[in-house]
Amino acid sequence: MGMEEARLSFDHVLVLFLVLWMIMGSNGFGIGVNWGTMATHQLPPEKVVAMLKENGFRKLKLFEADVRILGALIGTRMEVMLAIPNYMLQQMSEDPSAATSWVQANVSSYSYVGGVNIKYVAVGNEPFLQTYNGTFLKYTLPALKNIQEALNHEGLESIKATVPFNADIYYSPDSNPVPSAGDFRPEIRDLTIEIIQYLHSNDAPFTVNIYPFLSLYGNAYFPVDFAFFDGSDKPVKDGNSVYTNVFDANFDTLVWALDRAGYPDMKIIIGEVGWPTDGDKNANVKNAKRFNQGLIRHVLSRIGTPARKGKIEAYLFSLIDENAKSIAPGSFERHWGIFEYDGKPKYELDVSGRRENRGLVAAEGVKYMVRKWCVFNSKADDLEELPESINYACSMSDCTALGYGSSCNHLNVAGNASYAFNMYYQVNDQQIWDCDFSGLAVETEEDPSDGECRFPVMIAGGSSLSLQRLHCLVSVVVVGVWWMVIV
Numbered sequence: 001m002g003m004e005e006a007r008l009s010f011d012h013v014l015v016l017f018l019v020l021w022m023i024m025g026s027n028g029f030g031i032g033v034n035w036g037t038m039a040t041h042q043l044p045p046e047k048v049v050a051m052l053k054e055n056g057f058r059k060l061k062l063f064e065a066d067v068r069i070l071g072a073l074i075g076t077r078m079e080v081m082l083a084i085p086n087y088m089l090q091q092m093s094e095d096p097s098a099a100t101s102w103v104q105a106n107v108s109s110y111s112y113v114g115g116v117n118i119k120y121v122a123v124g125n126e127p128f129l130q131t132y133n134g135t136f137l138k139y140t141l142p143a144l145k146n147i148q149e150a151l152n153h154e155g156l157e158s159i160k161a162t163v164p165f166n167a168d169i170y171y172s173p174d175s176n177p178v179p180s181a182g183d184f185r186p187e188i189r190d191l192t193i194e195i196i197q198y199l200h201s202n203d204a205p206f207t208v209n210i211y212p213f214l215s216l217y218g219n220a221y222f223p224v225d226f227a228f229f230d231g232s233d234k235p236v237k238d239g240n241s242v243y244t245n246v247f248d249a250n251f252d253t254l255v256w257a258l259d260r261a262g263y264p265d266m267k268i269i270i271g272e273v274g275w276p277t278d279g280d281k282n283a284n285v286k287n288a289k290r291f292n293q294g295l296i297r298h299v300l301s302r303i304g305t306p307a308r309k310g311k312i313e314a315y316l317f318s319l320i321d322e323n324a325k326s327i328a329p330g331s332f333e334r335h336w337g338i339f340e341y342d343g344k345p346k347y348e349l350d351v352s353g354r355r356e357n358r359g360l361v362a363a364e365g366v367k368y369m370v371r372k373w374c375v376f377n378s379k380a381d382d383l384e385e386l387p388e389s390i391n392y393a394c395s396m397s398d399c400t401a402l403g404y405g406s407s408c409n410h411l412n413v414a415g416n417a418s419y420a421f422n423m424y425y426q427v428n429d430q431q432i433w434d435c436d437f438s439g440l441a442v443e444t445e446e447d448p449s450d451g452e453c454r455f456p457v458m459i460a461g462g463s464s465l466s467l468q469r470l471h472c473l474v475s476v477v478v479v480g481v482w483w484m485v486i487v
Contacts, residue, residue: 080118147161205266229247252306273316296350
């Protein structure tokens with residue numbers, strides 16, 4: 001072969017390599033997504049899986065083992081992280097046979113050629129979260145060990161058990177608030193390092209959930225631009241490192257904490273990261289698109305962070321809005337989805353990271369209930385029970401869009417009542433007796449939506465959670481709030 005022919009051959013190989021690399025990036029190999037199911041009316045799993053495939057997602061994180069969802073994933077080759085809920089940790093920690101049974105039923109049963117591509121098992125979700133007051137501390141490591149040993153015993157050593165932690169397990173001291181000063185919280189440091197040692201011995205990753213939105217939500221003086229990826233005029237300097245966004249600073253605080261613990265090369269997975277679109281003044285479509293698009297480009301660039309160069313493995317939070325999540329942390333909790341409850345995209349998002357202003361693909365063939373709503377009866381003359389009725393409707397449904405800075409915060413008294421009544425009516429499958437409220441409400445076929453404030457019609461035939469489960473999840477803070485909103 002002559003010199004020219006060899007050069008052409010090399011060029012062809014190089015071009016092929018670059019094309020394959022771009023295809024891998026464009027198919028979502030560097031970005032995954034969380035699929036939560038805390039909703040009163042859910043899309044059929046088959047439609048969601050089809051939507052995932054159409055949008056190029058190849059990595060998926062589930063919060064519990066659902067037979068219908070796992071069945072829909074058979075044959076897709078989509079990489080799955082399957083979670084064990086926190087309420088099961090005590091049983092898994094105290095009874096190795098329970099761990100074995102769970103693995104056999106939910107992992108082994110699907111781990112065959114052409115089955116479900118389960119790669120990780122997430123043991124709990126943020127079990128060391130400070131607001132849990134130590135509830136799960138003593139169960140997490142034993143549960144992790146029992147699950148991994150059950151996987152190994154089943155011949156599934158390639159599937160790794162991990163623990164998704166909240167970023168509140170590490171910190172930088174107020175006296176030196178830079179990433180290189182990062183360490184684990186003193187009261188859980190020893191236990192956290194024990195878990196790290198076990199993960200490292202099994203070649204399993206350290207999983208952490210990072211939420212820049214919460215930095216902005218919890219601190220009125222936090223620099224807004226620092227929460228995003230498109231530059232900051234006030235970067236943070238840490239020695240020779242310069243940070244222009246809080247995600248990198250947070251990530252590297254963990255890198256330094258791991259280094260300080262003796263595990264500088266520990267693999268890290270971002271289990272959850274995203275931005276909500278409602279429920280707070282900073283939670284809107286514009287900010288969500290800005291953050292998530294910046295995140296995707298950052299992750300797929302393979303540049304990494306100042307302290308950890310290279311690929312970042314991350315899962316967006318989340319796929320679909322969940323109207324039955326607890327709102328104790330904030331009303332935004334029900335609005336993290338890049339898709340609405342019915343699989344409609346909220347905004348354009350280029351999952352490939354190739355700077356294409358392309359739209360997400362909606363779920364196909366979604367069936368809705370009849371196009372009718374429940375609204376305030378303008379002919380009602382006795383309004384004495386109106387405050388109590390609104391409070392009741394909101395406590396039994398989802399009125400988070402009415403809160404301060406939210407999409408429906410501009411409504412007047414009648415609008416607030418209509419929104420509350422309609423949400424209750426829709427959650428209860430449009431039963432006529434659920435649109436009365438002592439004569440204060442009436443059914444209508446005229447869409448009462450007002451600008452950005454949308455009055456939804458629920459999915460027909462979707463799988464529903466028990467309303468009792470929803471009621472338990474609603475924070476008691478709701479009661480008494482909505483009357484304050486309308487006066």
